[in-house]
Amino acid sequence: xxxxxxxxxxxxxxxxxxxxxxxxxxxxxxxxxxxxxxxxxxxxxxxxxxxxxxxxxxxxxxxxxxxxxxxxxxxxxxxxxxxxxxxxxxxxxxxxxxxxxxxxxxxxxxxxxxxxxxxxxxxxxxxxxxxxxxxxxxxxxxxxxxxxxxxxxxxxxxxxxxxxxxxxxxxxxxxxxxxxxxxxxxxxxxxxxxxxxxxxxxxxxxxxxxxxxxxxxxxxxxxxxxxxxxxxxxxxxxxxxxxxxxxxxxxxxxxxxxxxxxxxxxxxxxxxxxxxxxxxxxxxxxxxxxxxxxxxxxxxxxxxxxxxxxxxxxxxxxxxxxxxxxxxxxxxxxxxxxxxxxxxxxxxxxxxxxxxxxxxxxxxxxxxxxxxxxxxxxxxxxxxxxxxxxxxxxxxxxxxxxx
Amino acid sequence: xxxxxxxxxxxxxxxxxxxxxxxxxxxxxxxxxxxxxxxxxxxxxxxxxxxxxxxxxxxxxxxxxxxxxxxxxxxxxxxxxxxxxxxxxxxxxxxxxxxxxxxxxxxxxxxxxxxxxxxxxxxxxxxxxxxxxxxxxxxxxxxxxxxxxxxxxxxxxxxxxxxxxxxxxxxxxxxxxxxxxxxxxxxxxxxxxxxxxxxxxxxxxxxxxxxxxxxxxxxxxxxxxxxxxxxxxxxxxxxxxxxxxxxxxxxxxxxxxx
Ligand SMILES: Nc1ncnc2c1ncn2[C@@H]1O[C@H](COP(=O)(O)OP(=O)(O)O)[C@@H](O)[C@H]1O
Ligand SMILES: [Mg+2]
Numbered sequence: 071x072x073x074x075x076x077x078x079x080x081x082x083x084x085x086x087x088x089x090x091x092x093x094x095x096x097x098x099x100x101x102x103x104x105x106x107x108x109x110x111x112x113x114x115x116x117x118x119x120x121x122x123x124x125x126x127x128x129x130x131x132x133x134x135x136x137x138x139x140x141x142x143x144x145x146x147x148x149x150x151x152x153x154x155x156x157x158x159x160x161x162x163x164x165x166x167x168x169x170x171x172x173x174x175x176x177x178x179x180x181x182x183x184x185x186x187x188x189x190x191x192x193x194x195x196x197x198x199x200x201x202x203x204x205x206x207x208x209x210x211x212x213x214x215x216x217x218x219x220x221x222x223x224x225x226x227x228x229x230x231x232x233x234x235x236x237x238x239x240x241x242x243x244x245x246x247x248x249x250x251x252x253x254x255x256x257x258x259x260x261x262x263x264x265x266x267x268x269x270x271x272x273x274x275x276x277x278x279x280x281x282x283x284x285x286x287x288x289x290x291x292x293x294x295x296x297x298x299x300x301x302x303x304x305x306x307x308x309x310x311x312x313x314x315x316x317x318x319x320x321x322x323x324x325x326x327x328x329x330x331x332x333x334x335x336x337x338x339x340x341x342x343x344x345x346x347x348x349x350x351x352x353x354x355x356x357x358x359x360x361x362x363x364x365x366x367x368x369x370x371x372x373x374x375x376x377x378x379x380x381x382x383x384x385x386x387x388x389x390x391x392x393x394x395x396x397x398x399x400x401x402x403x404x405x406x407x408x409x410x411x412x413x414x415x416x417x418x419x420x421x422x423x424x425x426x427x428x429x430x431x432x433x434x435x436x437x438x439x440x441x442x443x444x445x446x447x448x449x450x451x452x453x454x455x456x457x458x459x460x461x462x463x464x465x466x467x468x469x470x471x472x473x
Numbered sequence: 474x475x476x477x478x479x480x481x482x483x484x485x486x487x488x489x490x491x492x493x494x495x496x497x498x499x500x501x502x503x504x505x506x507x508x509x510x511x512x513x514x515x516x517x518x519x520x521x522x523x524x525x526x527x528x529x530x531x532x533x534x535x536x537x538x539x540x541x542x543x544x545x546x547x548x549x550x551x552x553x554x555x556x557x558x559x560x561x562x563x564x565x566x567x568x569x570x571x572x573x574x575x576x577x578x579x580x581x582x583x584x585x586x587x588x589x590x591x592x593x594x595x596x597x598x599x600x601x602x603x604x605x606x607x608x609x610x611x612x613x614x615x616x617x618x619x620x621x622x623x624x625x626x627x628x629x630x631x632x633x634x635x636x637x638x639x640x641x642x643x644x645x646x647x648x649x650x651x652x653x654x655x656x657x658x659x660x661x662x663x664x665x666x667x668x669x670x671x672x673x674x675x676x677x678x679x680x681x682x683x684x685x686x687x688x689x690x691x692x693x694x695x696x697x698x699x700x701x702x703x704x705x706x707x708x709x710x711x712x713x714x715x716x717x718x719x720x721x722x723x724x725x726x727x728x729x730x731x
Binding site: 079082083380384385386387388389390391392467 | 529532534535554555558559561562563567569573575577586587589590591592634638
C-alpha cells in the first residue's frame with residue numbers, strides 16, 4: 071500500500087465522522103490560535119518599538135556625560151556631573167573627520183519659561199547645530215531651520231516644536247515671524263516643526279535655538295548635554311563608537327565619566343525584551359498544544375478499540391503492520407495539522423481584531439506560521455504513534471473475533 | 474521433501490499446541506493432507522475438534538507449532554508477519570460467517586480493499602471490482618453500503634472481495650451460518666459455480682447438508698484428521714433452489730385457492 075492510499079483512507083475516515091474530528095482538533099485549534107495571536111502581537115510590538123527607535127534618526131551614537139543605565143528610548147539617563155562634555159571636544163571631534171561619520175551635532179538643554187502674546191509655557195530649550203534637523207529626523211512644517219550664518223552671528227532665532235507653537239499661538243502656522251521671550255531675551259520664530267511623538271512621548275514640546283545663541287544668552291555654559299553622531303551605515307556604528315570612546319576617554323581621563331549609547335545596543339535590548347515576552351507567551355500557550363495532543367491521543371486510542379474488527383479484517387486481507395501504523399499516524403497528523411491550520415487562521419483574525427480595538431500592531435512572520443504548523447504536526451505524530459502502534463500490533467485472529 | 478507442485482495445498486504433520494499456564498492443548502495434533510487444484514473440500518468436525526485452528530493456519534493468520542504447510546508450491550509455515558500478509562493478500566480469499574465488510578464503505582470500495590494492499594492502481598481496481606460484483610449478481614448495487622444490502626447480498630460482496638486478487642484458494646468459514654436456507658443455498662451455488670470455473674475451495678462447516686455440496690469431506694476429531702470422505706454425487710445448489718421455489722409456490726397456491 072502506498073502513502074497516497076494511506077492518505078486517502080485516513081482522510082476518508084476523518085471526513086466520515088466530521089463532528090468528532092472537529093472536536094478532536096479543538097484543543098489544537100485553540101492552542102495554535104493562542105500561540106499565533108500572542109506571537110503576532112509580540113512581533114508587532116517589537117517591530118513597532120524598533121521602528122520608533124529608528125524614527126528618532128537612524129545609525130545614531132550619543133555621547134553623554136556620566137554612567138548610562140540600560141533602558142529603552144529616551145528613558146536613558148546618565149548619572150554624574152554635567153560639567154564634563156566640553157564644547158571644545160565636539161569641535162575637535164568634528165575636525166578629525168573620522169571615517170564612517172556622516173554628521174554630528176551637539177545639544178544643550180535647559181528648562182525655560184517662554185512667553186508670547188500674553189500666553190506662557192514652560193518647556194525645554196535646546197541649543198544645537200544646524201545638522202540637528204537631519205540627524206534627529208525632524209521635518210519642518212513651516213518656515214526654515216537656522217543655518218551656519220545664524221550660528222556664526224549668534225542670532226536670536228528660534229524653531230518651535232509643534233506643541234509649543236500651538237500652546238503659544240493657537241495655530242502653529244501663525245507662529246513664523248512672531249517674537250517670543252525666552253527668559254529675558256526676545257527671539258524671532260523662524261520655523262515650526264511637524265508634530266512628532268515617539269513611544270508615547272511628545273517631541274513637539276521643545277524650542278530649538280542655535281547653540282552659540284544658547285550659550286551666550288540662555289545658559290552661558292560651555293558644557294554640552296550630549297553629542298549625537300550619525301554614521302554612514304549601521305555597520306559603522308560599532309567601529310565609530312570605539313573610536314569616539316577612545317577619543318573621549320583620552321580627553322576626559324576617566325572612562326566612567328562618559329557613556330556612548332549605541333542605537334544597535336538599544337534595538338538589541340528591545341528585541342531581547344520583546345523576544346523574551348514572546349517566548350514566555352509561546353511557552354504558556356504551548357502547554358495548551360500539549361493538552362490538545364493528549365486529546366488527540368485519547369480519541370485515537372478509542373478509535374483503535376472501536377475499529378478493532380476493521381483492523382483485523384484489513385490485516386486478514388493483506389494489510390501489513392506498517393500499513394495500519396501509517397493509516398493511524400496519518401489520521402492523527404491530519405487532525406493536528408488541520409487543527410493547526412485552522413488555528414493559524416483563527417489566531418490571525420483574532421490578533422487583527424484585537425489590534426483594531428486597541429493600540430499596537432499585529433505582525434506574524436512566515437517563520438512563526440511555519441513553526442506553529444510544524445509543532446502541531448509534531449504533536450500529531452508524537453501523540454499518534456502510540457495508538458497507531460497498538461493498532462498495528464493487533465493479532466488479526468483476535469481482532470476479527472472482537473465484539 | 475518431495476515436490477508438491479501438483480498440489481495447491483500440502484500439509485505435513487501440522488501441529489498447533491496452545492499453552493495456558495502449564496496445561497498443553499493440542500488443538501491440532503499431526504495433520505497431513507494434500508489438495509489438488511480445482512478441489513472442493515468441506516472440513517467438518519464437532520466443536521473443539523480443531524476446525525478454527527486449522528482454518529487459521531491454512532489462512533496464514535497463524536503459524537503452526539511444528540509441521541509444514543506448502544501453499545501453491547511455497548512453504549509458508551515459517552514465514553514472518555509481513556510475508557504472511559503478502560500471502561494472505563495474493564493467494565487466499567477469505568469468506569467469513571459474518572461477512573466482515575467495512576460498514577462505511579460501499580460494496581465497490583469493500584471489494585477494492587485487497588487490491589489497495591496489493592498496490593494495484595486505482596482505475597484497474599475499479600474496473601476489476603465492478604467486473605466481480607457483476608459476476609456475483611450485484612452489478613446494479615455497487616454503490617450500496619452493507620447496511621443497505623441483505624445478508625445474502627453482503628455475502629456476495631464478500632465473495633467478490635475474496636476473488637479480486639485471483640487467489641489460489643478460497644477459504645470460507647461457515648459462510649452460510651448467518652443466512653436462511655434458501656439464501657445459503659444461493660451462496661453455495663456461487664461456490665459451486667466458482668469451483669466449476671476451476672477455483673479451489675475449502676469450506677468449514679458443521680452442517681452436513683452444506684458439506685455435501687463439496688466433492689469431499691475432511692472429518693476432524695480431537696485435532697486429528699480421522700477420515701476423508703469422497704462425495705460421489707455432491708448436492709447441486711441450483712436443483713435444490715428450484716425445488717425450494719417450487720415447494721413455496723405450491724404452498725402459496727394451497728393457501729390461496731381461487
Ligand atoms: N487461542 C487459544 N488458546 C488456547 N486454546 C485454544 C485456543 N484456540 C483454540 N483452543 C483450543 O483448541 C481446541 C480446538 O479449538 P478450535 O480450533 O477452536 O476448534 P473448533 O473450531 O473445531 O471448535 C479446543 O480445545 C480449544 O479450546
Ligand atoms: Mg470454531
